[in-house]
Amino acid sequence: QVQLIESGGGLVQAGGSLRLSCVASGGTFSSYDMGWFRQAPGKERVLVGTINISGTGSYYTDSVKGRITISRDTSKNQFTLQLTSATPEDTAVYYCAPTNSYDYYDVREYGSWGQGTQVTVSS
Numbered sequence: 252q253v254q255l256i257e258s259g260g261g262l263v264q265a266g267g268s269l270r271l272s273c274v275a276s277g278g279t280f281s282s283y284d285m286g287w288f289r290q291a292p293g294k295e296r297v298l299v300g301t302i303n304i305s306g307t308g309s310y311y312t313d314s315v316k317g318r319i320t321i322s323r324d325t326s327k328n329q330f331t332l333q334l335t336s337a338t339p340e341d342t343a344v345y346y347c348a349p350t351n352s353y354d355y356y357d358v359r360e361y362g363s364w365g366q367g368t369q370v371t372v373s374s
Contacts, residue, residue, distance in 0.1 A: 253278030253363060255347055260368030268335045269370055273347030275328035283349035286361055287321060287332045289370075291343040299345070301355050302330065310355060314340075337372045344369050 259271040273285070284303050290296040299319065300311040306323045320333045330347055344367040352360035 253280070255280075255349075255363055255365035257345060257347055257365045257368040260345060260370045263337050263341075263370065263372045265338055265372055265374045267337050267372075268333065269337060269341075271332040271334075271345050271368055271370070273330040273332075273365065279325075279328050280349040280363075281325050281328070283351060284355075285321075285323060285330050286348055286350055286355060287330075288346045288348065288358065288361075289341075289343035290346070290367070294343075296346065296358050298356050298358075299332070301350075337370075339372045339374050342370060342372050 254276045255273055256276055257273050263269050284301055286301045287299040288296045289299050298312055299315055300321045302309045302321045302323050309321050311319050318335050323330045346367045348361035348364050350361045354360050
């Protein structure tokens with residue numbers, strides 16, 4: 252069974268940067284667009300951004316636009332999220348997941364959720 256494993260979370264100072272990785276284990280998601288989501292305490296899981304199958308197209312939500320880069324290395328089954336100028340509002344558990352849908356914002360269109368990785372931004 253294919254699993255997604257997120258890593259790279261931790262404590263970040265406000266204004267700092269973070270780099271998260273998502274690795275597919277036991278298989279590949281090379282035929283899927285990939286999304287990064289985050290879930291803050293007591294809030295719903297929300298989209299942060301996506302990257303298409305070829306890795307040539309990305310979509311970022313307004314909350315992170317200008318501060319985020321999502322990339323993928325198909326040969327390594329790895330997806331990466333880089334975020335700069337972090338703020339306490341970026342504190343959340345971050346998840347990656349695959350989708351075949353163009354409805355990027357709907358969490359129900361994604362499958363194979365991993366355990367996530369906690370990011371805490373201190374002020």
